[in-house]
Amino acid sequence: MYYRNNKLIIPETINELHQTVLKNPHYVFFAGGTYLMKRHSLYPSTSSQRIISLEMIKDLFEVTRNLKHVEVGSMVTTNKLLEIGTLAFNNLLLDTLSNTATHIVRNQITIGGALATNNIRFSLPGTLSCMDASVELIDLSKTKIISKIIPIEKLYKNDELLLEEGTLIKKIIIPLKTYNFERFYCVGDPIKDPTSTVIFAFRANINQTLLNNIKLSITFPTAGIHISTVIPSELDGVQIPIIPKNAISISKKLVIELEKNMTGVTPLQKERAKRIIQSILYQITPSKKFIDKIE
Amino acid sequence: MIKLSMKLNKTTLELFVDEMKPLSQILYEDLDIDIPIRNCSHNYCGNCLVILEKEPVLSCLVPAYKLQGKTITTFDSFKQSAHYRNIRRTYDALNCEPCPICYEAKTLIIESMLLKAKTKRIDNNIDDLSRKFLTKAIDDDEKNQIDFETAQREFSLNSCDCLTSKDLYNIVTKALDDRIKRRVL
Ligand SMILES: Cc1cc2nc3c(=O)[nH]c(=O)nc-3n(C[C@H](O)[C@H](O)[C@H](O)COP(=O)(O)OP(=O)(O)OC[C@H]3O[C@@H](n4cnc5c(N)ncnc54)[C@H](O)[C@@H]3O)c2cc1C
Ligand code: FES
Numbered sequence: 001m002y003y004r005n006n007k008l009i010i011p012e013t014i015n016e017l018h019q020t021v022l023k024n025p026h027y028v029f030f031a032g033g034t035y036l037m038k039r040h041s042l043y044p045s046t047s048s049q050r051i052i053s054l055e056m057i058k059d060l061f062e063v064t065r066n067l068k069h070v071e072v073g074s075m076v077t078t079n080k081l082l083e084i085g086t087l088a089f090n091n092l093l094l095d096t097l098s099n100t101a102t103h104i105v106r107n108q109i110t111i112g113g114a115l116a117t118n119n120i121r122f123s124l125p126g127t128l129s130c131m132d133a134s135v136e137l138i139d140l141s142k143t144k145i146i147s148k149i150i151p152i153e154k155l156y157k158n159d160e161l162l163l164e165e166g167t168l169i170k171k172i173i174i175p176l177k178t179y180n181f182e183r184f185y186c187v188g189d190p191i192k193d194p195t196s197t198v199i200f201a202f203r204a205n206i207n208q209t210l211l212n213n214i215k216l217s218i219t220f221p222t223a224g225i226h227i228s229t230v231i232p233s234e235l236d237g238v239q240i241p242i243i244p245k246n247a248i249s250i251s252k253k254l255v256i257e258l259e260k261n262m263t264g265v266t267p268l269q270k271e272r273a274k275r276i277i278q279s280i281l282y283q284i285t286p287s288k289k290f291i292d293k294i295e
Numbered sequence: 296m297i298k299l300s301m302k303l304n305k306t307t308l309e310l311f312v313d314e315m316k317p318l319s320q321i322l323y324e325d326l327d328i329d330i331p332i333r334n335c336s337h338n339y340c341g342n343c344l345v346i347l348e349k350e351p352v353l354s355c356l357v358p359a360y361k362l363q364g365k366t367i368t369t370f371d372s373f374k375q376s377a378h379y380r381n382i383r384r385t386y387d388a389l390n391c392e393p394c395p396i397c398y399e400a401k402t403l404i405i406e407s408m409l410l411k412a413k414t415k416r417i418d419n420n421i422d423d424l425s426r427k428f429l430t431k432a433i434d435d436d437e438k439n440q441i442d443f444e445t446a447q448r449e450f451s452l453n454s455c456d457c458l459t460s461k462d463l464y465n466i467v468t469k470a471l472d473d474r475i476k477r478r479v480l
Contacts, residue, residue: 033356033357051314102449103411105353107350
């Protein structure tokens with residue numbers, strides 16, 4: 001373990017990290033630093049807060065794959081995940097990754113950091129929720145390390161991050177399931193204009209003229225993530241193509257759902273959400289195989 | 296504080312700095328190097344780019360402790376390279392270049408896109424002969440590796456809108472052509 005001095009600690013294993021956390025109650029985990037370097041007063045700093053850099057812990061960089069899912073260590077960068085992803089992941093995740101910041105910044109953004117920003121929600125958590133991904137958390141605050149796996153959406157409640165002090169995101173578990181209709185939209189700039197930005201991740205299976213396996217997550221950077229219950233229930237088993245009148249009515253129901261469940265969503269965000277869902281609904285057409293058959 | 300040892304534009308330096316001090320601040324406060332970052336104030340202006348170990352980075356996002364033993368190239372030093380001459384030639388050929396405020400940043404964003412387009416296929420560890428052979432083999436479809444949308448996104452890192460997305464895209468694709476033609480590896 002490197003102790004540059006009392007302020008910066010760079011453990012090399014999870015065990016060393018555990019000891020570090022037990023000995024230092026006031027600290028912050030440092031991953032890619034793209035969020036922390038701008039938002040926290042890390043420099044110049046007057047507080048006694050320690051910085052625990054995660055960059056030397058090999059376990060956090062591991063990527064493993066089996067037939068059902070890929071497990072990605074939390075220190076893997078978004079660019080690296082994009083490289084791996086072209087071989088393994090669905091378009092929803094690839095679109096999300098390539099829409100996150102720019103190549104230069106993605107070299108630095110880690111998956112763990114993208115999930116654990118504490119008062120703003122970026123695009124990755126919503127997409128991973130839509131893909132039914134989960135995270136392995138390890139609680140380092142007790143004398144024995146306790147590990148648990150939870151669905152990504154359980155990490156958040158509205159705009160709040162529910163990660164307890166002393167808990168580390170160790171890895172992300174991403175199912176290798178694909179859907180034949182997937183869409184990612186980010187309207188606005190989550191960094192420069194978070195209160196007007198809306199991020200959509202939508203997936204469904206089109207089975208001839210029916211829709212099923214529907215999931216929609218909507219992210220409002222400052223208000224949080226919402227997993228829609230209205231959209232799956234409105235669309236499940238519905239005949240497609242969806243006629244404009246129905247699309248408009250469904251989009252209005254989505255806005256009502258947002259108004260009931262989310263606080264802090266601005267009128268512009270609601271309008272954008274309405275338009276995006278309408279656009280998605282218009283794009284849903286019967287599967288090509290079915291059209292070929294009837295032609 | 297840490298004793299930081301790093302290479303800046305081919306000169307090895309040692310200095311004592313706070314471990315979390317951003318590279319941008321080290322450059323202008325400790326090393327008197329002018330980089331145009333004064334108006335940023337947490338808005339990600341994208342003007343503070345430098346090259347860290349061959350890759351462009353936003354220097355305000357890199358803390359001192361991550362620089363231990365690393366090589367940093369500022370824009371002034373990058374200007375001596377064949378890669379810069381390639382981009383400069385393109386500006387001249389198209390009679391179109393970024394304004395003085397974002398000239399350095401936009402040029403480095405272009406460099407990062409060109410590097411990515413080339414390194415995608417050419418492994419750094421191969422010998423010179425195979426490298427030349429491979430470069431020749433990929434010449435034809437290489438040009439298509441940067442699409443308009445990607446270029447537009449990459450340039451969004453810099454907030455100055457002195458050039459249109461179309462102008463910037465033309466610069467990148469022309470510079471890539473030139474780089475391939477002249478074998479600027
Ligand atoms: C110029 C720029 C443009 C951007 N554009 C976009 C964009 O278009 N879309 C988008 O979605 N995002 C964007 N981002 C935001 C970016 O996604 C976040 O800054 C990033 O997710 C933070 O990741 P990091 O690895 O740098 O984390 P850090 O800054 O190191 O850490 C972020 C937080 O996570 C905590 N943390 C880190 N790792 C762990 C872990 N393993 N376990 C527990 N806690 C942890 C840290 O303690 C800290 O609180 C942009 C950022 C920049 C700088
Ligand atoms: S100083 Fe503006 S982005 Fe770095």
